[in-house]
Amino acid sequence: MDKPTVQDIFHHFYPAYLDQYSPSPVQAKVAHNIMNCKTGAYGANVCVCEDCGFIQIHYNSCRNRCCPMCQAVPKEMWMDARRDFFMMPYTMQPLPQSAN
Numbered sequence: 001m002d003k004p005t006v007q008d009i010f011h012h013f014y015p016a017y018l019d020q021y022s023p024s025p026v027q028a029k030v031a032h033n034i035m036n037c038k039t040g041a042y043g044a045n046v047c048v049c050e051d052c053g054f055i056q057i058h059y060n061s062c063r064n065r066c067c068p069m070c071q072a073v074p075k076e077m078w079m080d081a082r083r084d085f086f087m088m089p090y091t092m093q094p095l096p097q098s099a100n
């Protein structure tokens with residue numbers, strides 16, 4: 001069995017969570033987005049190979065910034081664009097005497 005995804009966990013536990021708790025509208029929207037991400041709820045793109053007729057269906061993502069399934073690639077792209085900044089060496093410098 002594959003490792004469970006966050007979406008799997010929401011599908012499994014969120015209904016029982018709702019029996020005991022009342023999430024805020026923002027939290028409920030995030031949960032709804034995560035549970036429906038890449039399921040076809042947000043539409044799909046269908047590609048057909050003109051040579052062999054192979055059909056590939058790509059389900060759209062929810063694009064919620066809290067969703068780990070559809071924000072992983074943008075997050076990595078953001079990190080890659082700033083990797084030089086994050087990897088800069090950091091050294092401690094003593095304060096000048098006038099600061100004491």
Ligand SMILES: [Zn+2]
Nearest residue numbers: 037062067070
């Ligand atoms: Zn998503």
